[in-house]
Amino acid sequence: MPARLKIVGLGAAIEDTQILQRVDLSLQPGEVHAIMGPNGSGKSTLAQVLMGHPSYTVTGGSIVFDGEEIGHVATHLRARKGMFLAFQYPYEIEGLPLKDLLRTAYNARYANTDKQIGIKAFHDLIQQKLTLLGLDPSFVERGVNAGFSGGEKKQAEVLQLAVLQPKLAILDEIDSGLDVDALRRVCNALVTVKKENPDMAILLITHYNRILDYIVPDRVHIMKKGCITQSGDSSLAKVIEHEGYSE
Ligand code: ADP
Numbered sequence: 001m002p003a004r005l006k007i008v009g010l011g012a013a014i015e016d017t018q019i020l021q022r023v024d025l026s027l028q029p030g031e032v033h034a035i036m037g038p039n040g041s042g043k044s045t046l047a048q049v050l051m052g053h054p055s056y057t058v059t060g061g062s063i064v065f066d067g068e069e070i071g072h073v074a075t076h077l078r079a080r081k082g083m084f085l086a087f088q089y090p091y092e093i094e095g096l097p098l099k100d101l102l103r104t105a106y107n108a109r110y111a112n113t114d115k116q117i118g119i120k121a122f123h124d125l126i127q128q129k130l131t132l133l134g135l136d137p138s139f140v141e142r143g144v145n146a147g148f149s150g151g152e153k154k155q156a157e158v159l160q161l162a163v164l165q166p167k168l169a170i171l172d173e174i175d176s177g178l179d180v181d182a183l184r185r186v187c188n189a190l191v192t193v194k195k196e197n198p199d200m201a202i203l204l205i206t207h208y209n210r211i212l213d214y215i216v217p218d219r220v221h222i223m224k225k226g227c228i229t230q231s232g233d234s235s236l237a238k239v240i241e242h243e244g245y246s247e
């Protein structure tokens with residue numbers, strides 16, 4: 001089966017500072033890979049570069065998504081091909097109801113397909129997803145992340161996943177800043193979304209391995225100073241738990 005995502009020798013810089021050095025990574029459809037590493041090691045940079053954030057310059061290597069080189073493809077077109085990024089720090093947009101963002105994103109994701117959807121049909125779709133994730137209908141009436149708790153912001157990211165059904169979800173520290181209860185809720189929601197969309201590959205970026213108790217990765221990669229220095233199965237996360245990110 002062709003890889004969902006294959007990165008070879010990827011390098012990236014921001015403002016003339018080289019951050020990523022020759023990163024190699026390959027995910028099959030449906031696989032979950034964790035990327036772990038100390039703060040400042042380049043995890044968010046990798047996530048942003050994969051999505052084509054304009055602040056970063058790709059300095060070498062290739063990014064192939066479903067057999068197609070996408071290193072120079074615009075961000076919204078990557079999203080349309082099925083890539084999705086959940087932000088480490090989701091933006092707050094006061095005055096824009098979450099349901100409107102979701103419907104606009106949905107219609108943009110499925111532009112030029114027969115999946116375009118009107119307000120009524122989208123309302124039904126949203127209700128179904130809210131029920132699936134155990135969220136109150138009032139959740140999507142609120143402004144995007146406006147006044148949301150840390151856990152609610154991450155729930156909103158997972159709701160986007162449920163609605164947009166990407167082929168690859170890049171989750172940048174979806175677990176950061178959550179207490180034990182919020183972490184459990186977000187992880188359960190994530191597991192539910194993954195069950196509904198089993199072919200979705202997940203790149204799970206995390207600093208801590210507690211999320212890996214809920215979502216067992218097929219592979220774990222350790223990133224340090226912009227390089228993947230070690231890869232292994234899920235037991236590698238346990239080694240990190242005991243030994244930390246030693247130099
Ligand atoms: P992580 O997500 O693993 O904590 P980041 O990808 O956010 O790491 O950051 C990687 C490195 O890039 C850090 O050393 C950070 O200081 C550096 N960095 C981030 N933004 C800039 C910038 N605008 N200019 C120079 N260096 C930056």
Ligand code: MG
Pocket residue numbers: 043044045088172173
């Ligand atoms: Mg980060």
